[in-house]
Amino acid sequence: MENMINLTIDGVQVSVPAGSTVLDAARKANVHIPTLCYLKDVNEIGACRVCVVDVGGRALQAACVYPVSEGMVVKTNTPAVRRARRMVVELLLSIHDRKCLSCPRSNNCELQDLCRDLGIDDDNRFAGEVIAHSVDDASPCVVRDNNKCVLCRRCVAACHNQQNVGVIGAVKRGFGTSIESPWGLQLAQTGCVGCGQCIVACPVGALREKDSIRAVDRLLESGKHVFVQPAPAVRAALGEEFGLPVGTPVTGKMVAALRRLGFEKVFDTDFGADLTILEEATELVQRIQNKGVLPMITSCSPGWVKYCETYNSDFIPNLSSCKSPHEMLGAVIKSYYAEKAGIDPSQMAVVSVMPCTAKKYEARRPELSNNGLPDVDEVITTRELARMIRSAGIDFASLPDEDFDRVLGESTGGAVIFGATGGVMEAALRYAYEAITGQELKQVEFHEVRGLKGVKEAVIDLGSLKLNVAVAHGTANAQKLLDSVRSGEKHYEFIEIMCCPGGCVTGGGQPIVKSSKRAEINVSAARAKALYSEDEGKPRRKSQENEELKVLYSEYLGEIGGHRAHHLLHTTYTARDPYEQIK
Amino acid sequence: MPDSKEKFELLNQVIEELKDQPGALMPVMQRAQNIFGCVSLDVQKVIAEKLGVTLSEVYGVATFYSQFKLKPAGKYTISVCLGTACYVKGSQKVLDRLSEELNIPVGDTTDDGLFTLQATRCLGACGLAPVMTVNDEVYGCLTPDDIPDILAKYRE
Numbered sequence: 001m002e003n004m005i006n007l008t009i010d011g012v013q014v015s016v017p018a019g020s021t022v023l024d025a026a027r028k029a030n031v032h033i034p035t036l037c038y039l040k041d042v043n044e045i046g047a048c049r050v051c052v053v054d055v056g057g058r059a060l061q062a063a064c065v066y067p068v069s070e071g072m073v074v075k076t077n078t079p080a081v082r083r084a085r086r087m088v089v090e091l092l093l094s095i096h097d098r099k100c101l102s103c104p105r106s107n108n109c110e111l112q113d114l115c116r117d118l119g120i121d122d123d124n125r126f127a128g129e130v131i132a133h134s135v136d137d138a139s140p141c142v143v144r145d146n147n148k149c150v151l152c153r154r155c156v157a158a159c160h161n162q163q164n165v166g167v168i169g170a171v172k173r174g175f176g177t178s179i180e181s182p183w184g185l186q187l188a189q190t191g192c193v194g195c196g197q198c199i200v201a202c203p204v205g206a207l208r209e210k211d212s213i214r215a216v217d218r219l220l221e222s223g224k225h226v227f228v229q230p231a232p233a234v235r236a237a238l239g240e241e242f243g244l245p246v247g248t249p250v251t252g253k254m255v256a257a258l259r260r261l262g263f264e265k266v267f268d269t270d271f272g273a274d275l276t277i278l279e280e281a282t283e284l285v286q287r288i289q290n291k292g293v294l295p296m297i298t299s300c301s302p303g304w305v306k307y308c309e310t311y312n313s314d315f316i317p318n319l320s321s322c323k324s325p326h327e328m329l330g331a332v333i334k335s336y337y338a339e340k341a342g343i344d345p346s347q348m349a350v351v352s353v354m355p356c357t358a359k360k361y362e363a364r365r366p367e368l369s370n371n372g373l374p375d376v377d378e379v380i381t382t383r384e385l386a387r388m389i390r391s392a393g394i395d396f397a398s399l400p401d402e403d404f405d406r407v408l409g410e411s412t413g414g415a416v417i418f419g420a421t422g423g424v425m426e427a428a429l430r431y432a433y434e435a436i437t438g439q440e441l442k443q444v445e446f447h448e449v450r451g452l453k454g455v456k457e458a459v460i461d462l463g464s465l466k467l468n469v470a471v472a473h474g475t476a477n478a479q480k481l482l483d484s485v486r487s488g489e490k491h492y493e494f495i496e497i498m499c500c501p502g503g504c505v506t507g508g509g510q511p512i513v514k515s516s517k518r519a520e521i522n523v524s525a526a527r528a529k530a531l532y533s534e535d536e537g538k539p540r541r542k543s544q545e546n547e548e549l550k551v552l553y554s555e556y557l558g559e560i561g562g563h564r565a566h567h568l569l570h571t572t573y574t575a576r577d578p579y580e581q582i583k
Numbered sequence: 584m585p586d587s588k589e590k591f592e593l594l595n596q597v598i599e600e601l602k603d604q605p606g607a608l609m610p611v612m613q614r615a616q617n618i619f620g621c622v623s624l625d626v627q628k629v630i631a632e633k634l635g636v637t638l639s640e641v642y643g644v645a646t647f648y649s650q651f652k653l654k655p656a657g658k659y660t661i662s663v664c665l666g667t668a669c670y671v672k673g674s675q676k677v678l679d680r681l682s683e684e685l686n687i688p689v690g691d692t693t694d695d696g697l698f699t700l701q702a703t704r705c706l707g708a709c710g711l712a713p714v715m716t717v718n719d720e721v722y723g724c725l726t727p728d729d730i731p732d733i734l735a736k737y738r739e
Binding site: 160166167168169170171172173181182183578579 | 628642643646647
């Protein structure tokens with residue numbers, strides 16, 4: 001029996017496990033305590049003092065870190081508490097760039113919420129010295145504007161603890177404190193992997209994605225044939241931007257919206273995902289049969305690929321040589337489809353809609369091109385797509401459900417689940433099982449690789465072969481997994497790694513969920529559920545059953561993993577030094 | 584003076600000695616500063632790698648505590664007293680003039696490595712206020728216009 005502690009919060013009796021904080025207990029008692037620096041499981045440091053409460057002592061205490069004790073009497077809404085919270089927020093406002101009208105986080109800002117909830121009626125009460133920070137927009141993925149930073153350190157916790165990257169931190173002290181990279185470097189000059197987990201952790205507008213909407217507009221008015229492809233995870237989250245509950249799939253409306261935005265064809269990155277499975281699983285089988293480098297590690301996640309290149313370059317030979325699904329599809333659009341439709345590839349442009357900010361960097365990699373043309377021209381995030389839809393005046397809720405364009409629009413359930421951690425592994429197993437055993441796979445679901453455990457392991461029975469697999473999400477978890485392989489403690493044949501915790505569904509380009517909501521629901525699980533239910537509803541659930549894909553191979557690519565496929569669909573990697581810019 | 588290679592060997596010894604104790608970062612940085620006179624980028628990189636912390640953390644600590652220097656101190660350290668007596672007799676203006684003439688903020692070192700400028704608390708020479716020292720030499724009853732001539736002496 002767990003040791004329970006009894007306390008009273010605003011007159012409500014509540015009983016919580018020992019070790020809980022006052023904030024935990026208040027949530028159980030349905031008492032709302034405002035927070036700012038607190039982000040459940042990510043940042044719990046009591047820095048901002050917005051959550052102060054009266055616990056009967058001399059000083060007010062931060063509810064997010066103050067432990068409960070037996071018989072404690074907590075008051076959360078006395079005039080003194082409210083006054084203290086207001087002052088904390090007013091002091092923050094005194095150094096805050098209050099241009100809410102043009103802020104990307106307007107209407108989804110935790111500081112704005114606090115001002116409203118706490119009744120701030122003077123945003124200039126403590127006017128005084130302000131340090132003007134220059135905006136760091138040199139990275140292709142992330143823009144940092146410290147004029148809007150509230151020093152909550154949620155981004156620092158995400159970068160260090162979840163991602164084990166740690167290229168930002170608090171610099172200097174007191175009034176001069178700012179969150180930045182060491183030695184005055186821009187983010188682009190560091191070993192930043194571009195994952196954008198700092199953006200989705202930020203309560204305000206200090207971090208945002210590098211906007212590509214204007215570049216897409218220029219493509220749309222360039223006279224080129226502009227094709228668009230959305231990633232699997234986008235359809236599981238886009239609806240949230242239009243008020244739908246977390247985990248509502250909106251595939252049909254998303255396709256309709258993209259068509260109305262003026263794209264010539266709406267193809268599906270899921271087709272590219274099925275293509276990736278065929279190439280990647282074949283590569284795995286070949287590596288096993290030819291005693292190649294094992295474990296093979298997936299290469300779909302560009303944040304992970306850059307992390308590997310930068311911090312674990314000894315694992316580069318283990319990375320699958322497969323391009324990521326949207327790059328594969330881009331390459332196919334500009335070759336196979338160009339030929340089929342009779343369009344000069346140089347007059348084509350491909351726009352990818354991704355749950356990811358690192359994809360913006362990936363698309364610029366010179367090796368991801370064919371005949372001097374990039375496979376993908378521009379990448380926008382789910383959030384940017386939502387902005388485009390809003391500014392085009394499209395009423396998302398009333399859109400009909402439409403389907404992807406042929407002949408690169410079909411997909412199987414295996415592709416859909418790419419967006420969740422373990423999904424690529426599961427899809428690959430659905431193919432590898434049949435390829436290796438020669439028998440039909442009856443039970444297509446591999447539940448042992450699903451779920452949100454940091455590192456998942458399984459032994460898959462493929463007849464004569466027992467396949468040892470592992471799945472990690474969040475690069476801090478990935479690092480633990482790699483360390484265990486490097487030390488010889490663990491042996492696997494196949495590993496899936498996704499850069500972001502939860503996989504692409506909670507990527508750095510996805511709709512931002514406020515801290516209060518993240519304390520209530522598990523966003524990764526809810527969005528993943530949308531993908532798994534879509535998988536269940538698909539008539540075909542194995543990538544090898546994709547009919548359009550079969551046509552692509554028979555008409556154009558030839559053999560899986562063959563010469564033409566290799567030329568178009570595979571790539572190379574480069575070892576990188578995290579601080580090469582300041583040698 | 585040990586040369587650079589010997590200094591890094593010393594640093595490695597210090598890290599080996601301290602790395603397993605909790606909170607090793609601060610004492611390692613203090614000892615590193617004793618060895619090198621500052622915790623420069625190269626020194627910070629070694630500390631970060633060997634202690635398994637990020638460069639961000641090392642740099643954060645180095646900029647949080649005023650005792651840590653990122654650059655080696657100059658040949659001459661100019662310390663201007665901002666104690667009460669000196670301050671009311673105008674030492675802030677002397678300090679501002681120095682900062683202007685040397686073209687560095689307080690706490691920094693000139694690019695030629697000649698001067699480090701810092702503010703100090705009471706030097707105990709209040710009768711001579713405002714006071715500053717250049718290494719061990721004391722200058723009293725200063726006005727901002729005295730500064731160019733004093734600096735010229737050390738530039739020779």
